Amino acid sequence: MEPLTTATVPMSSYDPTAVLPGTVIRPGDASYDDARRLWNGMIDRRPALIVRCRDAQEVRAAVVAARARGLPVAVRGGGHNAAGLALCDDGLVIDLSQMRGVTVDPDARTARVEGGATWADVDAATQAHGLAVTGGAISTTGVGGLTLGGGIGWLMRRQGLACDNLVAAELVTADGHAVRASDHENPDLLWGLRGGGGNFGVVTAFTFRLQPLDGVVSGLLVHPLARAKEVLRFYREFTRSAPDTLTVFAGLLTSPEGAPICALIPSWCGPAEEAEAALRPLREFGPPLADLVQPMPYVAQQRLLDDGMAPSGFQVYWRGEFLRALTDETIDALVDAYAAATSPLSVLVIEQMGGAVARVPRDATAFPNRDAAFNLAMVGRWTDPAERDVHVRWVRDVHDAVRPSALGSYVNYLGVEEGADRVRGAYGDATYARLVALKNAWDPENVFRFNQNVAPNWRLA
Ligand SMILES: Cc1cc2nc3c(=O)[nH]c(=O)nc-3n(C[C@H](O)[C@H](O)[C@H](O)COP(=O)(O)OP(=O)(O)OC[C@H]3O[C@@H](n4cnc5c(N)ncnc54)[C@H](O)[C@@H]3O)c2cc1C
Structure with missing residues (x-):
């Protein structure tokens, strides 16, 4: 790994005429509209400058240039955040999409991943060595935002969240410093990067711990929506005793043929010869x-849902909630709500938590929701922008219906219009207070605020 030197850029040296690094895209340029397009087609923000950086030095120069010009700064990783946090109006966007290199050290079982990589980049490079780390369930999602907010994925019950496997990070801070965070260097900062979002700087490289993985057993088990209430009751009981090597998600969605369905999606990452017995009751x-x-190969599993569940460009209104349990009332509410869905493109996804995620002490990382049994994504999706209100209302109604089982939100699943209270609530007072102290130390002026923002100087009432 190339060491980054810790260099100081005093505030007095900010040069307002500083030459911008990398490729700079401005309003009016032919590539401007492409460069500001995000996964969520509903987001329509118009930055003043989009700077495509190629390395950490260019990121440092971009931070310095933005501050010299008094421009707000947004950071774009994979561009998947449903609330559109990768862009800001009238500001400077540090676009990391050219920084996608992945270097695997098979002996140390680590991977150094540049800050703009997607999970497809990571999975291809690590699986070439028979290794893997927990990544998102859709291969086009960015490593950056997903890891910094926690990182739910198929391997998490065996080896923890993505952030639990983060052993080091290289970061450009609000002052233009290049610093490292690890157990030995700035360990508090590493704590904050494991769930605290993009609040502390631009992560130019993540180093992950890897584990061996030959392949998985996965795919959809499709039931009609008419049987979804009994299927989800069975799912609840089955997952209660599932081993860490088995993770099962459940989805209420509409098939390509237009039929509303309930799909169970298991992923077995244990010994191949034990898969059949483990999966039999489910099948x-x-x-x-x-x-x-x-x-199937792990990379195939990671792409399995890309086209059906997560194509780019639709109008999307997304909310999320960790659930302490799947009660009968919650199951009935979800199934009834999906039966009345306002768009066939909308989906409700239940993600089984627990296993290794639950064994990490609550204060060991900034990801606090270790006790959740499930995580629920409520995703309204449609094509015509004029229909927004009806689909947004549907998602809000689903959300209201599941509140009795809710444990708190996953910051990465907070949607547009969800404000500071929801971010504070997602972390809980103790974690949030610790994040505020870290924010005060590393970004007291809130230069990095287009994220699930931790407000500097916030005090517990
Ligand atoms: C289709 C889809 C599937 C998803 N599946 C999963 C899943 O399986 N598991 C899961 O946990 N989440 C999942 N998510 C949620 C996902 O974790 C968040 O949307 C996350 O914010 C995406 O990260 P990104 O880098 O792609 O997004 P971006 O929109 O680029 O960034 C999101 C936030 O992270 C910040 N950020 C990104 N990269 C960096 C960096 N290198 N340094 C500093 N800040 C950075 C940005 O500034 C912004 O605030 C999914 C989302 C979508 C749309």
Whole structure:
């Protein structure tokens, strides 16, 4: 790994005429509209400058140039954040999409991943060595935002969240410093980067711990929505005793043929010879209309839902909530809500938590929701911008219906219009207070505020 030197850029040296680094895209340029397009087609922000940086030095120069010009700064990783946090109006966007290199050290079982990489980049490089780290369930999601907010994925019950596997980070801070965070260097900062979002600077490289993984057994088990209430009750009981090597998500969605369905999506990452017995009850229940479960390479599993569940460009209104349990009332509310969904493109996804995620002490990282049994994503999706209100209302109604089982939110699943209270609530007072202290130390002027923002100088009432 190339060491970064810790260099100081005093405030007095900010040069307002500083030459911008990398490729600079401005309003009116042919590539401007492409460069400001995000996964969520509903987001329409117009930055003053988009700077495509190629390395940490260019990121430092971009931070310095933005501050010299008095411009707000946004950081773009994979551009998947549903609230559109990768962009700001009239500011400077540090676009990391050219920084996607992944270097694997197979002996140390680590991967150094540049700050703009996607999970597809990481999975391809690590699986070439038979290794893997927990990443998002959609391969096009950015490593940056996902890891900094926590990082839920298929391998988490075996090896923890993405952020639990983060062993070091290289960061450009609000003062233009290049610093490292690890257990030995700035360990408090590493704590904050494990769940505290992009609040402390631009992460130019993440180093992850890897574990061996040959392949997985995964795929969809498809049931009709008419049977979803009993399927989800079975799912709740089945997942209660599932081993750490098995993670099962459940989805209420509409098939490509237009039929509303309930899909169970298992992912087995344990020994291949034990998969059949572990998955049998799941595959026999119902029985399902279709059983598409089969052995596959991990990279195939990581792409399995890309097209069906997560194509880019739709109008999206997204909310999330950790659930302490899947009660009968919650199951009934979710199924009834999906039966009345205002758009066939909308989905409700239940993600099984627990296992290694729950064994990390609550104060060991800035990701606080270790006790959740499930995480729920409520995703309203449609094509015509004029229909926004009806679909937003549907998502809000689903959210209201599940509140009795809610434990708190996942910062990475907070949507547009969810403000500071929701961010504070997502962390809880103790974690939030510690994040504020860290923010005061590393970014007291809140230069990095287009994120699930931790407000400097906030005090517990
Ligand atoms: C289709 C889809 C599938 C998803 N699946 C999962 C999933 O399986 N598991 C899960 O946990 N989450 C999932 N998410 C949520 C995801 O974690 C968040 O949307 C996350 O913010 C995406 O990160 P990004 O880098 O792609 O986003 P961006 O929109 O680029 O960035 C999001 C935030 O992170 C900051 N950021 C990004 N990179 C850096 C960096 N290098 N340094 C500093 N700050 C940075 C940005 O400034 C912004 O505040 C999914 C989202 C979508 C849209």
